[in-house]
Amino acid sequence: MERRFIQRDWEPAELDGGQFAEIAARILYHLDSGNLNPNKGHGDCIDYFENNQVSHKLDRKDVGSIAKVLQSIYKFRSQRGAVHISPRYSPNHMDAKYVMEAVRWCMNELLRLFWSGDREEVAKVIRELLQFDVPCIGLFDAEILVQRTDLTIEEEVLILLHFGGENGFSRTCIGKYVRGSAPSITQSLQRLQAGNKRQVIQLSTGHFRLTDLGARRIRLELADKLLLQ
Structure with missing residues (x-):
């Protein structure tokens, strides 16, 4: 629905x-x-x-x-x-x-x-x-794929973590599911965690998840990009 x-x-x-x-x-x-x-x-x-x-x-x-x-x-x-x-x-x-x-x-x-x-x-x-569904993310057996091709690495990380919910994803999983180079993914995570954004946080488990500010950015800026192209 x-x-x-x-x-x-x-x-x-x-x-x-x-x-x-x-x-x-x-x-x-x-x-x-x-x-x-x-x-x-x-x-x-x-x-x-x-x-x-x-x-x-x-x-x-x-x-x-x-x-x-x-x-x-x-x-x-x-x-x-x-x-x-x-x-x-x-x-x-x-x-x-x-x-x-x-x-x-x-x-x-x-x-x-x-x-x-x-x-x-x-x-x-x-x-x-209470979260949105994410139509642009596909599940293929055990594989997760962000199916849009027009996202920046930072946007792709945010949408993937939105899909990950409260548990989030480990850095290994983020590297596996986000289609970008390892350095570009690391830089995006660092920017999203920086004091001027604070949209992603690393949990005690080592997983990364969205903060309330990250969820707010999804709602206000990226809602259209949750759709399939």
Whole structure:
């Protein structure tokens, strides 16, 4: 969904958002009722969850906001005409952005409430979900390739580290995946770590990752370069 959004293909965001809302509503229904019904309609799931006459397993105070946002996504998609394309409707950036961020919020909340493992691990997953997808980076078996040919070495390093998330990459991996000479990659890393930029930091593990300033540069300056050419 996010990959299509970044590629400025607005219509799939609303269709995919509706599918997400259907599935997530069934998950809430299953967790609350104990019944697994993959064919139960979205509206029926939400109505069940909001029914005061039913004995609920879930804390409705915690999950109530998720149900309301799911309902909002689903109704928004229908009202905008994304299901049965209306001649008056034209998919646009703002609509797609709303649906995408609502879906991302619901995903994060579901993880936050229902993840049964290590809390720090779920916090890391949520932070990873908050990042952009990187369509210009391809995965080919174990190989990572930045598929744009118009980037400077510094831009390629930044985009690769954006893709690397919180774990980042070792200097060896950066040298392997960035198509540039070893000296030019080293110089780019040094510039990005310098006091006047501070866009990359080296962790105690030896890996390099983006700082908040580096992530900000991706959003403000390099968002268009995350796309395939």
